[in-house]
Amino acid sequence: MVTQVDVVVVGGGVMGSAAARAVAQSGKSVALLEQFAAGHQLGASHGTTRNFNTAYREPEYLALVTEARALWDGLSHETGTQLLDLVGLVHHGNVEPLLGIKQSHESLGIDSEFLSAEQASERWAGMTFRSDVLFVPESGRVRAAEALAALRTSAETGGAQFHYESPVRDIIVHGDHSVRVITDTTEFLAERVIVTAGAWTHKVLSQLMELPPLVVTQEQPAHFQPLDASVDWPSFNHSPDPRSTADDYWYSPTYGMFTPGEGVKIGWHGVGPVVDPDSRDFLPEAVQLAALQRYANEWFPGLDATACEPISCTYTSTESENFILDRFGPVVVGAGFSGHGYKFAPAIGRVLADLADGKPAPALFRA
Structure with a gap:
């Protein structure tokens, strides 16, 4: 079976879900592939709460977390779900x-x-x-489980397709504007693939590129x-x-x-x-x-x-604990969130969608 979409997202945690939502909001077709069942507890996106923390010194992080706050509020309003508890x-x-x-x-x-x-x-x-x-x-905690579900709901409302229990077996790159993503049952043809595979990033990408140590x-x-x-x-x-x-x-x-x-x-x-x-x-x-x-x-x-x-x-x-948000030909990578990425998720989704659209990420986050 062959399916053609504009963008494939590999990894259905909070970053992949946010990326799929941002791509769908841009008007492009997008399919998200997650190797495990929905709601699994094998990675980094499960659980009930995460810190929402604006105590960063670097302007890139402060800009990103400020954007994320506005996007969390917008997602909360859109889905009718409280996502932030601003207990300080x-x-x-x-x-x-x-x-x-x-x-x-x-x-x-x-x-x-x-x-x-x-x-x-x-x-x-x-x-x-x-x-x-x-x-x-104006800090506190993110209701992580509700946030993950809200991102998926919003993405699917915008037309994104979520495919769980669909491990990726191969990614084949054809030049700068074409990629094939192969699962056990389907071959996806796309202009871009966004990889947000968390702990499995090197396993997914090791044959395609050399990333900084993760x-x-x-x-x-x-x-x-x-x-x-x-x-x-x-x-x-x-x-x-x-x-x-x-x-x-x-x-x-x-x-x-x-x-x-x-x-x-x-x-x-x-x-x-x-x-x-x-x-x-x-x-x-x-x-x-x-x-x-x-x-x-x-x-x-x-x-x-x-x-x-x-x-x-x-x-x-990563060694620096800075994120990797970058593009290599038609492959966009979001990785190395180093235990402090969750709060930024909707803004990171926007950055990844922009990368897939040819726009650069802030220099701090380039590999």
């Missing part, structure tokens, strides 16, 4: 880089303010603060149970204080957010074991989990550090 986000620990973020916020009119440790502790009784805190009120890790955050259901929880990012030896046991900075019905999600960032995405054990690494429980016990008096439920997901990371 606190950044603390190593204060010096936060000063630069605050300056960037001021230059772009993004609302943020510094609070003392005492002010923050009084406001958020479930957490401990030992240094000044940068609070960003490291796939199995990350192991956990949900911790609150001791008092009335306590308010902001989302958070927390960096170790380089002046203190008390944080020497940390594996990395931490992040987290309250997930209704599941507890407060806390995780190390990008330090899980390197894995083959097709050979994961989904089990928490015991020493890292113990350190995470120690961290929760020290920094979250409002949580039961012994009552935690580990989660398993993947990061696909």
